[in-house]
Amino acid sequence: MLVHEDAPFNAEPRPSSLAGSAITPLEHFYVRSHGPVPDADPHTWRLHVAGHVDQPLVLTREELLDGRFEEHEVVATLQCAGNRRADLIAVRDIPGEAPWGPGATGTATWRGVRLADVLAVAGVGPVVEHVAFVGVDRSEEATPPQRFGASIPLAKALAQEVLLAHAMNGEPLQPLHGAPLRVVVPGYIGARSVKWLERIELRSEPWDGYFQDTAYRLLATDESPGPGIGTALGEVNLNTAILLPEEGARITAGPVELRGYAFAGAGRGISRVEVSMDRGGTWVRAELLDDQGPWAWRFWRAELELASGEHELLTRAWDGAAATQPEHPETVWNPKGYANTSWARVHVHVDG
């Protein structure tokens, strides 16, 4: 893992590690933490469902998982809003933000109960428009320091793909990934899939905590972070990455295999991936690999014939509604370095 920060722990796998499997092994799954990993004892831990509900709930782990709520699985990609920020920093510095490469994302099989089923028992009040999640963890990154929190629109909260997950890739959720319970919001930026979940609050307005109100918002180039400034990030936008060859690789002239992922957070699916070796003048269609459903990235492979010299390799994706990506990181640069959806690039040196 490439460790961006030890405390709190923030790390991503090397691109080549990510390329090995369309379901990301736990040891290669990125970690984005905003504070120390909390020591949440599953025996004393409780899930609170509060706010505008008919009946507030306080559930033990056993009550949540004893069969009262049906268990479901979803294959979902989580992706940090700062994924591929390094390419934005190369345009202009973004002080204080980690230079994530294309590995701040991973795909797992999540298992748990549907958030919608739990909300149905609590009873959703008529004024509810947003569902907030608050973790056990306390973050000193926030102003003022506070627990990590987020919210999503009610319509998404009621969607069948949103789980309260206790298992990841067939194993009990690890503390690093949010044990005893994490909400998984497929298609949304990772920050909304709150770890160490302790409180669900049904609200008429979005969560007013720092991580919804001030952080994780797309700012215009002339804006500074502040409560309510910019656009709160939700759905991940169409993006792609080249995982092999890696940036700066030395390879031998001849046919070269490219591998990578493409992801359409909106559940639209990927209709096409293309690669280019002439800055987008011409494109070669990549082969789309296993389809793991609408909430997972799509792996792809392509082959290019490379002569000796320096090459820039490009990729872009098209989604199921025929939308495609912006071209250059310059045009999507923003003050916090989020949502880099521009064409992905790696530079390689080819020996003759």
Add this chain to the structure above:
Amino acid sequence: MLVHEDAPFNAEPRPSSLAGSAITPLEHFYVRSHGPVPDADPHTWRLHVAGHVDQPLVLTREELLDGRFEEHEVVATLQCAGNRRADLIAVRDIPGEAPWGPGATGTATWRGVRLADVLAVAGVGPVVEHVAFVGVDRSEEATPPQRFGASIPLAKALAQEVLLAHAMNGEPLQPLHGAPLRVVVPGYIGARSVKWLERIELRSEPWDGYFQDTAYRLLATDESPGPGIGTALGEVNLNTAILLPEEGARITAGPVELRGYAFAGAGRGISRVEVSMDRGGTWVRAELLDDQGPWAWRFWRAELELASGEHELLTRAWDGAAATQPEHPETVWNPKGYANTSWARVHVHVDG
């Protein structure tokens, strides 16, 4: 109106006409026809609901509109998949396709009954994944000549914004716009809002007629149209246009007002519109005007200070999920000239 074709009738308003009102007057609403306007007598006309249903329906106009189904209104933008094709043709010719400008779109208040309510009476069979619509009109553009038809996914068909509309802007639907009945599929390309609707068919697969299977599909640059080739167009992708000043306008140096629209077909809404006079090097934020809801375009205005000389004015939009548009028409060019979502441009001559 700028008439692209007399028979079948295809016409769009001048950009300046479109700029006058965020609800498009009927006389300025674009018309895209694939055959002669049919003479559908409302007294003998019937709506058939067939395919995988529990109970096929044959409804007269009176039965559909006598109060059995609740009436609803939605403000929705319709947009032709070929809107702004002219900018793609300027890159490379697209033989046989009309050079639509930015006026192949319009916004109306539609009134009618919900498709979902009618489908509930018919009963949706368990295998149903798509809902097809077939019109009265016969098109010689199709191979072989056939009635115009289309389909949308079941989930969209059941959404509350999809209407069987009999009125537009408070007036009975005109023959040119699909009387006696038109389905209105907000957020989808106009071709899915089938006019002169006569048959609704519930299916396990998309409609297999020419206009779903071969036309209205996004092809890769090296593909040719054919059944199942390319990506069927559905949701309109984020796009924008400058309506004032018009392309080629001569204006006087000093402050110049720009007006236009931005539209996010996915119902995500518009979070920001920007204009540039230096090819995207720097951007000025536009003022967003009346919000007419998630299914309508958003009008905007901005002011730039222009010195004498030739200027290229640019605009781009960001949607509610912080996605933005590709830069150049070159990068989104496709063989049928659909879905031009690139930054919009007008060129003006400024007198000193």
